Amino acid sequence: MKRKPLMNEVRLGLVLLVLMAALTIISPRFLTLSNLSNVIWSVCFIGILASGAIYPRITGGIDLSLGSLAALSGILVDMFMNRYGINWIIAIALTVVIGAVIGLFNGFIVAKIKVPAFVVTMAAKTYLYGVALVVSNGAMLAILKPKPFIAIGTGRLFNLPNPIYIMLVMVVLSQFLLKKTAFGRKVMAVGANEVAAKLSGIDPDSIRLLSYMLSGAATAVGGVVLASLTQQVFAAAASGVELEVMTALVIGGTSPVGGKGSVVGALLGAVMVAFIINGLNLMNVPAPYHPIVTGSVIILALLMNEGYLVPKKRNVLSGHRQAAA
């Protein structure tokens, strides 16, 4: 079967167009600026996080600490600026570095001590939530200054909210790193076959380490943008977002076992989930039904990506070795 490089993203884009057309027909309110700007925020946040979280995923691991780390990052940046009076740019830089270091620590345990990523990052999710509670005294803190910081999330450029640009820059950078650089190739190789990667001169441990570091750094960026937009920080500010990010990744064609993935696909996945939920709202479907729909979409996307809904395609992952006679 012939596979064009962009096929996955193009397919997603087409599905998205169909979805938009359907929603436009169903509800005239869908394609209005006020409605779309409701949708956009969650897409931006998930897009920023996914641009980092995709790396551990492609190496075959997972980062479940995103929600706690994003909230902690908001609390930290507020603390640096408003408790210690540090310049907002330096405060953001500091926060991103801390996010990267926490990611590095996760990566260290996964790569060197060989603990499953699922366990390591779930533990991180828990203790980072605790750290966030301690640092914030368990309170919800409002951020009212400095002005330039608030403008990051709330300002507009060419009549579009700033977070869109931040998200697009992150996604493009991440996609470039993944698809066009030696590092990205190595990440893919480690996820596809660690032994073969090793024999090709790649050090899987350091690739893993860097993957979790990227995830931590991108999450910190997301947390900073979230804090600026909502102008408030608290330990549970982003709880559960890791599941939304994983959903976007799966729908976007990132393999659940590693070795394959696309940041642009994840963004389209995030947009799709946001549209579906928005559509359900517009159609007045009660909120309890939303997770049922989202969950079903994940399963459908998985089946599609594994080739079950596409006629005749061999699943290369399940092919087993032919034993010699």
Next chain:
Amino acid sequence: MKTEHKSDILLECRHIVKSYNGPIVLDDVDFSVKRGEVHSLVGENGAGKSTLIKIITGATDRNSGDIVFNGQALPLQYSRKFAESLGIAVIYQELSLIPGMTVAQNIFLSREPLYPRTRIINKKKMNVMAQELIDRYNFPLKPNDLIDNISIAQRQLVEILKALSGNASLMIMDEPTSSLTRTEVEMLFKIIHTLKSEGISVLYISHRMEEVYALSDRVTVLRDGKLVSVLEKEQISPAEIIRLMIGHRLEENAVHHHLPKIEGRKPVLEVEGLTSVGKFADISFTLHEGEVLGIGGLVGSGRTELVRALYGIDPYDKGSIRYLGKPWVPSVHASIRSGIGFIPEERRIQGILATQTITRNIGVTNLDRLAPRGVVKSRQEKQLAMDGIRLVNVKPPDPEHLVGNLSGGNQQKVVLAKWLVRNLKLIFIDEPTVGIDIGAKEEIYGHIRALAEQGVSVILVSSDLPELTRLSDRVLILRKGRIIKEFKECVLTSEKILRAASGILEEDDEA
């Protein structure tokens, strides 16, 4: 029909035919095992041993032929479970035991003694039963030992007890000694004798002639899917078995290979006293420019471990290496940068990125050239992939094809291509043609010879004897981690290699 009296034949296979979509792997094979005998099944790789075992144990079906076990005719297709219930047991190395459970739990897995009228396991009784079994055979085991904490040899004993407790009458042991120490092997032999004295038949499969010789009551020799001979006890000798395994293939085809003189060429790799404890010891040789150095030996003789150490994957304990005249400490990274390549055995597990395209598979070993500053030059990458595909004639010649969807031969060609597009000086090749069709095999042979003609040095590890004799300029034979024989400037035959690998050394080998 079950009316006949208990004959002394336990297992009788007649006219067994098996083909896997085309090529016939078993052609009209007769095979029988008597009650209480140790029967060895021997043959080269590809002779059909594994397939015959798979048919007997129910792991695969047969196309035609009859199997009678214990007086009962078996259907063309049956499950492993069914075979097990009849008393056919296979002793796996370690695969079938559950690591986190105890010896007793493993022995009685899914057959645990229960408290009456409940589904609750009577653990005390289970441990007592396990202890009884252990005492009966005097095995160094405790019912409460965790599988995690016992040696491979002990795990084998657990497998044997598991089979015995399931009332096995035929025990199949496939290369059971390949990871055992000498004393463990002796213990296993004693156990086999005990089993025999209890009337249990043992079907023994091994490449090690001295074991076959020491243990067997009878030996069945297979060659190219056909039955060659059944030797009775007094006819068995290692040399005779080897003669039958190889047959007259070489004499008939007259392809005796005269290994040419290699003196006067520049040395590329000089290895001195290389030792890795438990793997290989005191390995010394010099590899010259444009030379194909074959490394022969039985599975487990240290061949793969040696090339892995030379390429820099595994460390070694002692010895020195010189590469291109300079002292050399191998690491995978340094090897690749310095013109050394490596084609691993088991391409699916170690060689390919199945979920990725041919372009990516070739690209990943060449990132140093394609992305000198970190960013991959896509056009150059594609060009490299096209070059590679053209060099080795991959089908289909589509750089965007997923490697996992290619045939085995084409997968191996891709693995070869990613090195051929580099400027190689030396390449290690381990079992390059396992599971590959004849056509692709010939093509790969052509590439290996062409490499040598271009001045690239090749170290070729292979269990395929004709492959070794045909491609090599010189052959080293490893046995138990040591070089025990070097063939150079002589007539080389498969038989000579196998005799040396089996430890049968004679004065007149230097013919």
